[in-house]
Amino acid sequence: MKHEEAFYIGYVTKTRGLKGEVQIFFEFDDYEKLSFDVVFADMNGKLVPYFVASAKLQVNKTGYFNFDDLDHVDKAQPLLRKKLYLPLSHMPERDEDEFFYTDLKGFTAIDETLGELGEITEVNEYPQQFVATVFYKDTEILFPLNEDFIIEIDDEEKVLKLDLPDGLLDIYLNK
Known part of the structure; x- marks a missing residue:
């Protein structure tokens, strides 16, 4: 399986007990709706399958999982x-x-002051917020996807209109 054929759900936080049980923290919002017969772990850039023997979901965006063939811590x-x-x-x-x-990945980001910034190549979720990545003037730029900065999302035209704070892009451009 390739990364393009999969979607990210979370990561393993710790082991639990001596029988190989692990705790998973879910960064996927609707984790309760997922079916877990197999999960794929990113091991040095390759997705390796782990077959789920048992899964106990918790209300705090975590779950305890046992995998086939992992019978020891x-x-x-x-x-x-x-x-x-x-x-x-x-x-x-x-x-x-x-x-x-x-x-928003694939949308064109347009700032009210600077004009077209470029295509959003990545959207990452961090604990406090989502962050978009664009290449503007041959430089990778990151900016938060914050309701205060978003003016309009045009789903038909695939355009994100923004009003980014003054000086935000200067951090990247004035190196």
């Missing part, structure tokens, strides 16, 4: 802090009118 150690993915076929259906910041 030592065997689970290599999974610590590894990102986990599911195949795109496991992505839950969503309503037509539902829109997520991650949907």
Whole structure:
């Protein structure tokens, strides 16, 4: 499986007990709707399958998982802090009118002051906010996807209109 054929759900935070059980922290919002027969761990850039023997989801965006063939804490150690993915076929259906910041990937970002910034190449979720990446004047620029900065999202034209704070891009451009 390739990264393009999967979506990110979270990462392994720690082991639990001596029988190879691990705790997973979910960064995917609707983790309760996911089906877990197999998860893929990013091991040095390759997605490696781990077949789920049991899963106990918690209300605090975590879950406790046992995997086939991981029957001891030592065997689970290599999974610590590894990102986990599911195949795109496991992505839950969503309503037509539902829109997520991650949907902005591929949109053209246009700032009110600076004009067109470029295509959003990546949208990453961090604990406090979502951050978009564009290449502007041959430089990678990151900016928060914050309601205060977003003027309009044109889903038809795939355009994101922004009013970024003065000086934000100068951080990247004045090196």
